[in-house]
Amino acid sequence: MTEARSSVVIEELCKRFDGPDGEPFAAVNGISLTIEPGTLTAFVGPDGAGKTTLMRMMAGLLQPDSGSLHVLGIDLNEDPQAVQNRISYMPQRFGLYEDLSVQENLDLYADLHGVPQDVRQERFARLLHMTDLARFTDRPAGKLSGGMKQKLGLACTLVRVPDLLLLDEPSVGVDPLSRRDLWEIIEQLIEDEGLSVIVSTTYMDEAGRCDHVFVLNRGTLLAEGTPDALRRRAHGLTYMVTPRDGVPARDLQARLIDAPDLVVDAVPAGGQVHFIRQPESDETRLKDLLSDCEPQRREEELEDAFMLLLHQHDAPDEDATTPPPLASQDVAGPAAEHGDGPVIFVRDLVRRFGDFTAVANTSFDVQRGEIFGLLGPNGAGKTTTFRMLCGLLPASSGELQVAGVNLRTARSAARARIGYVAQKFALYSNLSVYENLDFFGGAYGLRGSKRRKRVDEIIQQFDLDPSAQSGNLPLGYKQRLAMAAGLLHEPEILFLDEPTSGIDPLARRAFWRTITALSQAGVTVVVTTHFMEEAEYCDRIAIQDAGRLLAIGTPRQVREESGLDGGHMNEAFIAIVEKARAEEGQAREAA
Amino acid sequence: MNESAFLTRLIALIRKETRQMLRDRSNLLVGLLLPVGLILLFGYGLSFDVKDAPVAVVMESNSAAAREAVSGLEGSRYLLPVRTTSMRDAEKMLRSGRVDAIVRVPIDFAQAQARGDPRIQLILNGIDSTTASSLEAYVNGALGTVALRRMDRGTGAPASTGTVDIQQRIWFNEAGISTWYLVPGLVVLIMTLVGAFLTSLLIAREWERGTLEALFVTPVRPLELVLAKLVPYLVIGLIELTICVVAARVLFEVPIRGSLVAILLTSTAYLIVSLLLGLFISGATRNQFAASQMALLTSFMPAMMLSGFVFDLRNVPLVVEIIGQVVPATHFMGVIKTLFLAGTNWAMVAKSCAIMLGYALLLLFLTWRTVRKTLD
Numbered sequence: 003m004t005e006a007r008s009s010v011v012i013e014e015l016c017k018r019f020d021g022p023d024g025e026p027f028a029a030v031n032g033i034s035l036t037i038e039p040g041t042l043t044a045f046v047g048p049d050g051a052g053k054t055t056l057m058r059m060m061a062g063l064l065q066p067d068s069g070s071l072h073v074l075g076i077d078l079n080e081d082p083q084a085v086q087n088r089i090s091y092m093p094q095r096f097g098l099y100e101d102l103s104v105q106e107n108l109d110l111y112a113d114l115h116g117v118p119q120d121v122r123q124e125r126f127a128r129l130l131h132m133t134d135l136a137r138f139t140d141r142p143a144g145k146l147s148g149g150m151k152q153k154l155g156l157a158c159t160l161v162r163v164p165d166l167l168l169l170d171e172p173s174v175g176v177d178p179l180s181r182r183d184l185w186e187i188i189e190q191l192i193e194d195e196g197l198s199v200i201v202s203t204t205y206m207d208e209a210g211r212c213d214h215v216f217v218l219n220r221g222t223l224l225a226e227g228t229p230d231a232l233r234r235r236a237h238g239l240t241y242m243v244t245p246r247d248g249v250p251a252r253d254l255q256a257r258l259i260d261a262p263d264l265v266v267d268a269v270p271a272g273g274q275v276h277f278i279r280q281p282e283s284d285e286t287r288l289k290d291l292l293s294d295c296e297p298q299r300r301e302e303e304l305e306d307a308f309m310l311l312l313h314q315h316d317a318p319d320e321d322a323t324t325p326p327p328l329a330s331q332d333v334a335g336p337a338a339e340h341g342d343g344p345v346i347f348v349r350d351l352v353r354r355f356g357d358f359t360a361v362a363n364t365s366f367d368v369q370r371g372e373i374f375g376l377l378g379p380n381g382a383g384k385t386t387t388f389r390m391l392c393g394l395l396p397a398s399s400g401e402l403q404v405a406g407v408n409l410r411t412a413r414s415a416a417r418a419r420i421g422y423v424a425q426k427f428a429l430y431s432n433l434s435v436y437e438n439l440d441f442f443g444g445a446y447g448l449r450g451s452k453r454r455k456r457v458d459e460i461i462q463q464f465d466l467d468p469s470a471q472s473g474n475l476p477l478g479y480k481q482r483l484a485m486a487a488g489l490l491h492e493p494e495i496l497f498l499d500e501p502t503s504g505i506d507p508l509a510r511r512a513f514w515r516t517i518t519a520l521s522q523a524g525v526t527v528v529v530t531t532h533f534m535e536e537a538e539y540c541d542r543i544a545i546q547d548a549g550r551l552l553a554i555g556t557p558r559q560v561r562e563e564s565g566l567d568g569g570h571m572n573e574a575f576i577a578i579v580e581k582a583r584a585e586e587g588q589a590r591e592a593a
Numbered sequence: 594m595n596e597s598a599f600l601t602r603l604i605a606l607i608r609k610e611t612r613q614m615l616r617d618r619s620n621l622l623v624g625l626l627l628p629v630g631l632i633l634l635f636g637y638g639l640s641f642d643v644k645d646a647p648v649a650v651v652m653e654s655n656s657a658a659a660r661e662a663v664s665g666l667e668g669s670r671y672l673l674p675v676r677t678t679s680m681r682d683a684e685k686m687l688r689s690g691r692v693d694a695i696v697r698v699p700i701d702f703a704q705a706q707a708r709g710d711p712r713i714q715l716i717l718n719g720i721d722s723t724t725a726s727s728l729e730a731y732v733n734g735a736l737g738t739v740a741l742r743r744m745d746r747g748t749g750a751p752a753s754t755g756t757v758d759i760q761q762r763i764w765f766n767e768a769g770i771s772t773w774y775l776v777p778g779l780v781v782l783i784m785t786l787v788g789a790f791l792t793s794l795l796i797a798r799e800w801e802r803g804t805l806e807a808l809f810v811t812p813v814r815p816l817e818l819v820l821a822k823l824v825p826y827l828v829i830g831l832i833e834l835t836i837c838v839v840a841a842r843v844l845f846e847v848p849i850r851g852s853l854v855a856i857l858l859t860s861t862a863y864l865i866v867s868l869l870l871g872l873f874i875s876g877a878t879r880n881q882f883a884a885s886q887m888a889l890l891t892s893f894m895p896a897m898m899l900s901g902f903v904f905d906l907r908n909v910p911l912v913v914e915i916i917g918q919v920v921p922a923t924h925f926m927g928v929i930k931t932l933f934l935a936g937t938n939w940a941m942v943a944k945s946c947a948i949m950l951g952y953a954l955l956l957l958f959l960t961w962r963t964v965r966k967t968l969d
Binding site for chain 1: 598601602604605606608609612613616617799802803804805806807808809810811812813814966967968969
């Protein structure tokens with residue numbers, strides 16, 4: 003009777019969908035696994051690994067094509083409702099009723115789960131306290147911040163104590179502070195109530211908190227074990243190396259990642275570069291590659307093991323989902339002559355929407371050829387700042403110069419000198435790559451043979467298939483196409499809004515490799531991101547919260563300012579935002 | 594199924610739907626104001642009645658007999674005679690639309706009358722056949738009054754010796770006022786609009802906003818989801834019905850000869866069918882925009898064109914007639930007009946309600962299938 007004892011028993015489970023090109027693909031391809039009750043279990047994998055499909059099948063929302071699936075000892079094929087009565091499930095996009103208040107959303111779910119009135123009051127009080135939503139019970143859910151919405155979604159799934167809790171990427175798109183709060187709530191409930199929890203995530207630090215981890219990629223199970231056991235797979239392969247003075251860490255990282263036969267993965271971290279050596283790589287060639295600096299061993303992390311597993315799995319077929327990185331010499335620099343002084347000049351920038359100040363008194367400069375990162379939680383004012391810099395939104399007050407042009411007086415002149423890549427894929431899905439680029443070339447004012455030449459050039463530079471239909475491209479390639487379109491008119495500055503959200507880690511590496519190449523060619527890059535570790539690629543970063551600029555400087559300076567030297571950017575970020583919020587709270591009390 | 598748990602969930606869902614409905618101002622306004630707009634538009638703006646229609650009177654003969662023959666046109670409140678002596682002028686006026694008809698008294702009218710065979714020519718503008726046929730009736734009537742007067746005075750033989758004298762009466766709508774039959778039909782249109790159009794957004798919106806996914810993994814049953822969406826909009830529909838009945842009585846002075854209970858009963862039955870049709874479309878398309886377009890095309894347009902609201906279905910080609918018979922509105926249109934104008938015919942009410950029940954069960958089943966708890 004192992005089935006009655008285990009929370010979940012999955013055998014040879016398959017689920018196929020029709021792909022965008024009409025070809026069926028297996029989202030879950032023959033997975034077998036067993037999950038014990040009373041544990042915190044993680045499904046880890048990049049986007050498209052099959053995590054959500056697996057979760058939905060466990061919740062009885064999708065019918066498997068083949069294989070068997072028992073949850074809490076019940077066959078989901080026979081009685082999905084019996085499972086749904088006992089589990090709680092938080093989908094990736096928890097659909098709160100936005101026009102209902104926080105309390106009304108909670109009441110609805112409590113009624114649906116049949117939570118008795120006397121239990122309810124105590125439960126609500128506890129959940130509201132933990133989620134810090136007690137002050138907002140009357141507020142419509144639609145008017146909460148992203149992090150608060152996610153916490154409310156969690157509270158709604160936890161109106162009663164389920165026999166099994168399924169959380170599908172609860173922290174996706176959530177700022178680091180809310181992410182930390184969410185995990186504190188989950189861990190608290192596991193401790194107090196002995197919950198069995200299955201959580202899917204792309205964050206390794208979250209997987210590291212779990213009892214048992216399943217690593218998924220493209221519908222198959224790559225590995226499973228405790229975080230420690232998994233971590234040891236990378237044992238002896240992990241190093242760190244410090245670049246020579248004056249060399250940005252990302253340049254050294256680019257050099258390492260361009261040697262895939264020697265190096266599995268490399269990322270900039272705290273001014274150094276962390277890398278994983280290929281298990282059978284040639285020692286002397288690696289030494290040659292790093293002739294000018296001294297690599298040191300470092301302790302392996304779960305992330306290292308994960309990247310190793312992914313590379314080993316993806317290596318056999320160098321397929322189309324992850325674009326290969328571009329080398330620096332392939333990328334053309336900006337056409338305009340290089341001048342001196344800051345290329346973006348911002349003084350006392352303010353943007354108000356009615357009574358609400360989205361951006362308050364913000365000042366900073368961006369130097370030519372820099373990679374400048376804007377970091378902040380949802381609602382911090384990143385996107386508003388960004389839109390003002392691109393001339394998409396007028397400023398309420400303040401001074402704003404981009405590429406030497408005052409944006410308040412000559413917006414269209416400035417626009418001709420900047421490229422903008424929106425967060426959502428903003429090209430025409432039913433046009434081919436060539437047609438899209440041709441159209442945008444025309445939109446930027448390129449004519450005739452000049453346009454043809456430029457489009458051909460950029461297709462070659464970005465290694466794109468001109469006849470492919472844009473909507474069918476894998477995300478990594480879509481991202482690349484969007485970037486190519488933004489660079490058609492050879493702008494001096496490229497603006498990228500959350501370019502890496504929703505693409506897998508390998509594609510993210512390739513993306514940043516391209517950015518490094520652009521920067522080496524002299525293009526100024528301004529980028530927003532919610533992946534804190536990506537700040538390490540930037541020359542300088544600015545941290546925003548609630549419309550205010552909290553910190554600005556090189557990643558190292560910002561880390562030092564937070565008082566957490568050497569820590570992860572994530573922790574530095576949390577420390578800075580918390581300090582600022584505490585100071586503001588004191589100021590408000592004093593006043 | 595545990596009954597009290599079912600009720601708890603249903604009430605919770607109804608409460609949620611009602612709140613959402615009340616907070617979605619734009620939709621609620623569409624639901625409440627559009628019908629009022631329709632009532633005013635159709636009630637005041639759409640009328641097939643002819644009033645003060647200009648008619649060219651061509652007097653080719655200026656004899657006393659001729660003048661007497663057309664004198665009846667002068668007193669009519671439906672007609673406005675425009676005198677002229679030349680047929681050419683009259684034709685010009687007809688072509689340019691300044692007159693709707695030509696009454697021509699030929700040059701030999703007096704002699705012909707003496708022979709007992711007087712003829713007057715009536716030319717109508719066929720561009721608008723409804724107006725044309727109304728005008729024909731009015732002109733005939735107006736010219737006929739003269740003959741009656743002559744009979745009264747005893748000067749001359751009865752105008753139409755040897756032919757059957759038709760004594761015409763229109764029952765139920767004695768004056769043939771078009772508002773009388775349009776306004777009851779409006780009840781059908783408004784029930785359709787409130788029903789299908791508003792509800793067509795409901796399930797699609799939940800799919801678009803991703804709210805169903807979390808809801809599915811609770812003890813909630815698909816039937817509860819459908820029933821909960823029905824209730825608040827049923828209430829809105831009944832409010833609309835009240836507005837319609839009051840407007841019909843007070844603004845347009847349409848008689849309500851049937852029983853109010855029968856009107857309420859058949860209207861509610863039709864309203865439920867309409868609501869379920871909207872919900873089904875919503876669940877089947879899962880897209881608010883597509884759903885609202887579909888709802889308009891498959892419910893409102895047929896209710897207007899094919900239900901017998903204006904056009905008699907018996908005169909259309911067989912295919913169209915069959916389609917018309919499939920449209921639920923057709924089976925409500927006849928009953929509601931009868932109830933307003935003729936009185937209560939319980940057999941008709943029962944038949945209509947039975948048909949609606951059949952439609953309701955079918956649509957409930959289909960809608961239930963669209964919210965089966967699966968994302969496949």
